[in-house]
Amino acid sequence: MHLPEYQPDQRRLYLSPSILAADFWNLSDAVTAVQADADALHIDVMDGIFVPSISYGFPIIEALKRHHYPLPLDVHLMIEDASRYIRTFAEAGADMLTVHAEACVHLQRTLAEIRACGMAAAVCLNPATPLHVLEEVLPYIDMVLIMSVNPGFGGQTFLDTTLEKITRLRQWLDRTPYPIHIEVDGGITTANIAQVCEAGADVVVAGSAVFGSGQPAESLRKMRARCER
Ligand code: DX5
Numbered sequence: 001m002h003l004p005e006y007q008p009d010q011r012r013l014y015l016s017p018s019i020l021a022a023d024f025w026n027l028s029d030a031v032t033a034v035q036a037d038a039d040a041l042h043i044d045v046m047d048g049i050f051v052p053s054i055s056y057g058f059p060i061i062e063a064l065k066r067h068h069y070p071l072p073l074d075v076h077l078m079i080e081d082a083s084r085y086i087r088t089f090a091e092a093g094a095d096m097l098t099v100h101a102e103a104c105v106h107l108q109r110t111l112a113e114i115r116a117c118g119m120a121a122a123v124c125l126n127p128a129t130p131l132h133v134l135e136e137v138l139p140y141i142d143m144v145l146i147m148s149v150n151p152g153f154g155g156q157t158f159l160d161t162t163l164e165k166i167t168r169l170r171q172w173l174d175r176t177p178y179p180i181h182i183e184v185d186g187g188i189t190t191a192n193i194a195q196v197c198e199a200g201a202d203v204v205v206a207g208s209a210v211f212g213s214g215q216p217a218e219s220l221r222k223m224r225a226r227c228e229r
């Protein structure tokens with residue numbers, strides 16, 4: 001189960017709350033609280049090498065699937081050499097798999113493997129990585145994930161320079177035949193989500209602003225309302 005294919009003339013907002021900011025003691029309550037107002041669940045996998053932190057991996061994805069969690073699992077790999085694990089993530093239950101361009105030597109092959117395993121394929125770019133690294137892989141991707149903070153931690157401040165990068169990417173993609181979503185991740189709140197959507201993002205990740213708010217469902221509804229105005 002993926003997000004519907006990107007449709008330029010019927011753009012809508014998909015919200016993908018990140019469980020990195022959830023209370024792990026009550027993880028099932030946290031994911032249940034967002035399921036009616038979110039479109040996907042964002043799962044940040046960190047290896048302590050590509051990024052400084054170590055987060056979580058297969059067992060969380062497997063548990064969500066075992067308990068029939070109804071939303072697509074949007075898995076963001078912040079790991080070196082992701083190609084070693086593509087099949088294992090598919091078997092665990094990932095629906096959308098994002099790899100970092102900076103961490104994949106054979107990026108095209110990795111993306112093709114992700115699709116061959118039945119998942120939606122996405123490439124993520126760090127704030128300092130230019131858009132042109134995507135040029136040769138556009139036919140192989142369903143989504144681009146633009147980092148609006150340097151990856152590794154939740155709760156960081158949104159980098160405003162990202163807005164112009166999103167605008168440029170949307171304009172470029174619109175001139176290609178490929179239906180590619182733009183996801184944005186890091187520092188997104190009810191205060192800046194409208195700008196992120198106006199710039200051209202249609203999939204938005206938020207961790208602290210959702211799970212740190214004490215009212216996750218309400219925060220998602222507010223975010224959606226800000227973009228639909
Ligand atoms: C950062 C992660 C993000 C993070 C977002 O490395 O990729 O998905 O959970 O958290 P906030 O929304 O708090 O910036």
Ligand code: ZN
Binds near residue numbers: 043185
């Ligand atoms: Zn993420």
